[in-house]
Amino acid sequence: MERVQLERKVLSENDRIAARLRAQFHEHGILCLNIISSPGSGKTSLLERTLETLPHHDRVAVLTGDIQTDNDAARLRRFHFPVKQITTGGTCHLDANMIERHLADWRLEDLDLLFIENVGNLVCPSSYDLGEAAKIVLLSVTEGEDKPLKYPSIFFKSDLLILTKTDLLPYVPFDINAAADNARRVHPGIEMVKVSSLTGNGLHEWLMWLERRRHALKPISAVG
Amino acid sequence: MHELGIANSVLHAMQAEMRRYPGAYPSRIGLRVGQMTAVDEAALRFCFQAITRETDFESVILEIEICPLRYRCPQCARDFIVQEYVFRCPSCANLETECVGGDELELAYLEVEEHGTSTVGAQST
Numbered sequence: 001m002e003r004v005q006l007e008r009k010v011l012s013e014n015d016r017i018a019a020r021l022r023a024q025f026h027e028h029g030i031l032c033l034n035i036i037s038s039p040g041s042g043k044t045s046l047l048e049r050t051l052e053t054l055p056h057h058d059r060v061a062v063l064t065g066d067i068q069t070d071n072d073a074a075r076l077r078r079f080h081f082p083v084k085q086i087t088t089g090g091t092c093h094l095d096a097n098m099i100e101r102h103l104a105d106w107r108l109e110d111l112d113l114l115f116i117e118n119v120g121n122l123v124c125p126s127s128y129d130l131g132e133a134a135k136i137v138l139l140s141v142t143e144g145e146d147k148p149l150k151y152p153s154i155f156f157k158s159d160l161l162i163l164t165k166t167d168l169l170p171y172v173p174f175d176i177n178a179a180a181d182n183a184r185r186v187h188p189g190i191e192m193v194k195v196s197s198l199t200g201n202g203l204h205e206w207l208m209w210l211e212r213r214r215h216a217l218k219p220i221s222a223v224g
Numbered sequence: 225m226h227e228l229g230i231a232n233s234v235l236h237a238m239q240a241e242m243r244r245y246p247g248a249y250p251s252r253i254g255l256r257v258g259q260m261t262a263v264d265e266a267a268l269r270f271c272f273q274a275i276t277r278e279t280d281f282e283s284v285i286l287e288i289e290i291c292p293l294r295y296r297c298p299q300c301a302r303d304f305i306v307q308e309y310v311f312r313c314p315s316c317a318n319l320e321t322e323c324v325g326g327d328e329l330e331l332a333y334l335e336v337e338e339h340g341t342s343t344v345g346a347q348s349t
Binding site: 001092152 | 226233236237241245251254255260263311319327329330331332333334336337
C-alpha cells in the first residue's frame, strides 16, 4: 500500500478560475460583489432599488442566477445596465466557471462594478469562490433572528449583512437586535445595514457602504 | 445539495491521480472538511457512494476529518479552538484574533494498492 499526499483543495478547479477572475477584476478596477441569501429575502428588489439610484452613465453590470426562468434579469434590465441571467438548470449555487462563461462577451474595461446575484440559498453558495471582492448576505425580518447561528458559514464569510424588509418590523415578531447579536457572534467584524427596499429606508447606508468600497478600489484602477 | 458537486470533484481528483499508478487501485481517500464550510458529512458520504457505485472506485473508503474553527491570538502566539463562537483569546482575552482553520475543504491523501497484494485498507470499515 502506498499513501500519496494530495494536499490540495477539493474545489481547486473552481478556485483556479476564481483566481483568474479576481486578477481580471483587479486589472480592470472592477468591484465584484457576490450577493447571497435565502430565496425571497429581497436580493432582486435591493438591486432594483440600487440600479435605480445609480447614474445612467455608471459602469455597472449584473449577473443574476436562478435555477429556472429569466424573470430576475427581466426585472433588472429596465434600468438599462447590462444584465445577464445565469440559469443553472438545477444547480443550487453559481460557480466560477459559470461566471467566466457569462462574462466572456462583455468588455471588462467598460465596467467598474459587477453585482452577482447568487441562487437563493443560504448554504451552498458559501463554498464557491466567484472571484468576488466581498460576499454580502441578506437576511429579511420575516426569517428567524437565529439564522446566523443556524447557517454560520455564510455569515462568517460575508463582509456585510443587509437586514431587509425592515418596513415589516411592526408586524412581525423579529428581534432585530438579537439578529445583529447573532451575526456578530458568528462574525464579530461583520458590517450591517438595515434596509427597506419598499420604502427606501436605510438605502442611503447601503449606498454609502457601496461607495466606500468602490472608492477604496480607485487608486488601484488609477495605477493599473 | 452542493455535496454532489464536491463528491464529483473528489472523484475526478482520484481518477486523475490514479492515471499515475497503472495496475494499482485506490483503497482510501482522505479529506479535511472545516466546520465552517457548510458541507454536510452524511450528504457527502451519500453522494460519494452514489457516484462511485459500480465503478473502480466503489470500494474506496472515504475518510473525513472534520476540522474545528481555529483562531490564533497574535499577542500570545497561540492557537485555540473556537467554541460557541467565542473568538476571544482564552489566555489574554484579546479580541483581535485571526482565523487560521475551520474553512478547509481539502484532499489530504490517497491510498493506492497494487493488484494482487494485501487489501487491508480496502477491507477495513
